[in-house]
Amino acid sequence: MDASLICHVGLIQDGKPFVIPTLHARDGDNLLLHGSAASRMIKHAGARPRSVHHHYAGGWAGAGAASVFHHSANYRSAVLFGQGHMADAAEKNRYLKIFTDKLIPGRWDDARQPTELELKATSVVVMPIASASAKVRVGPPGDDDEDYALPVWAGVLPMQTRGAPVADPLLRAGIDLPDYVKEYIQ
Amino acid sequence: MDASLICHVGLIQDGKPFVIPTLHARDGDNLLLHGSAASRMIKHAGARPRSVHHHYAGGWAGAGAASVFHHSANYRSAVLFGQGHMADAAEKNRYLKIFTDKLIPGRWDDARQPTELELKATSVVVMPIASASAKVRVGPPGDDDEDYALPVWAGVLPMQTRGAPVADPLLRAGIDLPDYVKEYIQ
Numbered sequence: 001m002d003a004s005l006i007c008h009v010g011l012i013q014d015g016k017p018f019v020i021p022t023l024h025a026r027d028g029d030n031l032l033l034h035g036s037a038a039s040r041m042i043k044h045a046g047a048r049p050r051s052v053h054h055h056y057a058g059g060w061a062g063a064g065a066a067s068v069f070h071h072s073a074n075y076r077s078a079v080l081f082g083q084g085h086m087a088d089a090a091e092k093n094r095y096l097k098i099f100t101d102k103l104i105p106g107r108w109d110d111a112r113q114p115t116e117l118e119l120k121a122t123s124v125v126v127m128p129i130a131s132a133s134a135k136v137r138v139g140p141p142g143d144d145d146e147d148y149a150l151p152v153w154a155g156v157l158p159m160q161t162r163g164a165p166v167a168d169p170l171l172r173a174g175i176d177l178p179d180y181v182k183e184y185i186q
Numbered sequence: 187m188d189a190s191l192i193c194h195v196g197l198i199q200d201g202k203p204f205v206i207p208t209l210h211a212r213d214g215d216n217l218l219l220h221g222s223a224a225s226r227m228i229k230h231a232g233a234r235p236r237s238v239h240h241h242y243a244g245g246w247a248g249a250g251a252a253s254v255f256h257h258s259a260n261y262r263s264a265v266l267f268g269q270g271h272m273a274d275a276a277e278k279n280r281y282l283k284i285f286t287d288k289l290i291p292g293r294w295d296d297a298r299q300p301t302e303l304e305l306k307a308t309s310v311v312v313m314p315i316a317s318a319s320a321k322v323r324v325g326p327p328g329d330d331d332e333d334y335a336l337p338v339w340a341g342v343l344p345m346q347t348r349g350a351p352v353a354d355p356l357l358r359a360g361i362d363l364p365d366y367v368k369e370y371i372q
Contacts, residue, residue, distance in 0.1 A: 006259075008194045010203035017196035017203050021263055068286055068297045069304040073192075077207055100254055110364055111254045111338055118255040152297055178296055 001078050002026060005103070009033065011044050025099045031080055032087075032095050033125040045084045045125045067147045074156065078134045080127070087124035095124045140168040153178050187264050188212060191289070195219065197230050211285045217266055218273075218281050219311040231270045231311045253333045260342065264320045270313035281310045326354040339364050 001007075007024040010017060020041040025032040035042040087095055093114065100108040114122070141154055153175050155168040167177075187193075193210040196203060206227040211218040221228040273281055279300065286294040300308070327340055339361050340354040353363075 008205050008207075010196055010205040012198055012201075012203050015198075017198050019194050019196040019205050019265070021194075021261070023259060067300075067304075068282065068294060069300050069308070071286065071289075071293075071297070073209060075207070079205070096254065100257065103257075106364070107257075108254060111257070112333055112336055114253075114255050118253075122255070147298055150298055178292070 001031075001080070002102070003076070004078075007031075007033075009041055009045055011041065013040075013044065023099065023103065025095075025102045027095065027098055027126075029129050031082065031084075031127040031129055032098060033084070033127070034096065034099055034122060037121055037123045039123070042123045042125055045127070067143055067150075070141050070143050070147070072137060072141055074137050074139070076134070076136050078132060080129050080132045082127040082130040084125040084127035087126050089119070091126075092119055092122070092124050095126070096122065140170065143168075143170070148172065151175060187217075187266070188288070189262070190264075193217075193219075195227060195231055197227065199226075199230065209285065209289065211281075211288045213281065213284050213312075215315050217268065217270075217313040217315055218284060219270070219313070220282065220285055220308060223307055223309045225309070228309045228311055231313070253329055253336075256327050256329050256333070258323060258327055260323050260325070262320070262322050264318060266313070266315050266318045268313040268316040270311040273310035273312050275305070277312075278305055278308070278310050281312070282308065326356065329354075329356070334358065337361055 001024075005023070006021050009020045009022055011020065012018070022033055022035065022041065033042065033045055096114065096119075097108045100111070140156060143154060148170055149172070151172075153167070154171055187210075191209070192207050195206045195208055197206065198204070208219055208221065208227065219228065219231055282300065282305075283294045286297070326342060329340060334356055335358070337358075340357055342354075
């Protein structure tokens with residue numbers, strides 16, 4: 001949760017599910033969201049009972065297998081459940097400092113502090129994390145034993161930075177990186 | 187939508203909102219999702235009326251302003267609405283090729299094709315896009331005029347690759363990159 005830069009908030013409105021991407025921070029066991037005081041997402045998350053907030057942590061990489069079927073994605077994902085409330089005016093400044101310092105450590109003390117009007121225009125939602133679940137996939141693809149005999153390159157392709165592919169440690173020797181993967185990383 | 191690597195599907199279960207991150211592809215005006223035939227998300231998205239699917243496109247960068255208040259995020263976001271149905275067995279192979287070639291162009295023809303058993307274990311949800319909305323923020327931060335007089339660095343910090351900061355074109359001359367931003371990009 002701390003490693004991810006954005007989260008996705010799930011809301012129900014008029015019987016329909018909505019998903020709103022937003023920034024988040026953490027204060028102890030509380031998830032913090034913030035936004036314009038006029039934002040539908042912020043009003044909803046701070047007022048509705050049974051609001052559930054989900055959180056997706058980035059840092060994923062695609063895992064390519066010799067078989068189409070065993071292609072997969074490496075990722076870290078966390079889902080947080082709870083019920084939010086609006087932060088008191090007195091707490092707001094402290095929460096906004098936590099937000100700023102999470103995204104750019106050291107930034108709060110350098111930039112101009114919020115005026116009273118700016119603080120009024122910004123709402124902070126505090127959601128005590130009632131429960132949470134996490135899911136992770138790491139490592140090379142999991143091909144069927146017989147597929148490792150195929151002359152097909154397999155391994156991990158980092159997606160976030162389009163970095164250099166890491167060959168599957170189980171890959172047979174002498175199988176070069178295909179041209180389309182070389183193009184992919186340029 | 188085509189540029190993003192993951193999407194977030196919104197579902198309602200037992201009156202509560204759920205958000206599930208997953209891969210997606212597009213076939214004309216149809217959003218495609220896929221997963222294990224046993225997946226709750228896939229069953230739900232393919233069977234329930236009024237399912238709404240939302241989609242968040244990546245490629246965002248944080249915009250740092252001289253004032254704390256005007257810090258913002260650059261991003262591209264698309265939300266898609268519609269009602270999904272399960273793909274016929276006859277169409278499934280074509281849809282899975284679209285998926286594979288979107289993530290790693292050229293991969294489908296190189297890797298081993300799915301067996302009949304593997305196809306049975308995989309479900310594809312087809313959601314005709316009934317409506318959609320998109321939101322974009324680009325460019326430098328929008329500071330208040332008087333804040334440009336402050337001796338505070340402002341500009342865009344690319345988040346996805348942690349690349350080199352781009353100074354705000356309105357920044358006064360002679361304001362160096364602060365140490366905490368130099369640390370940030372290492």
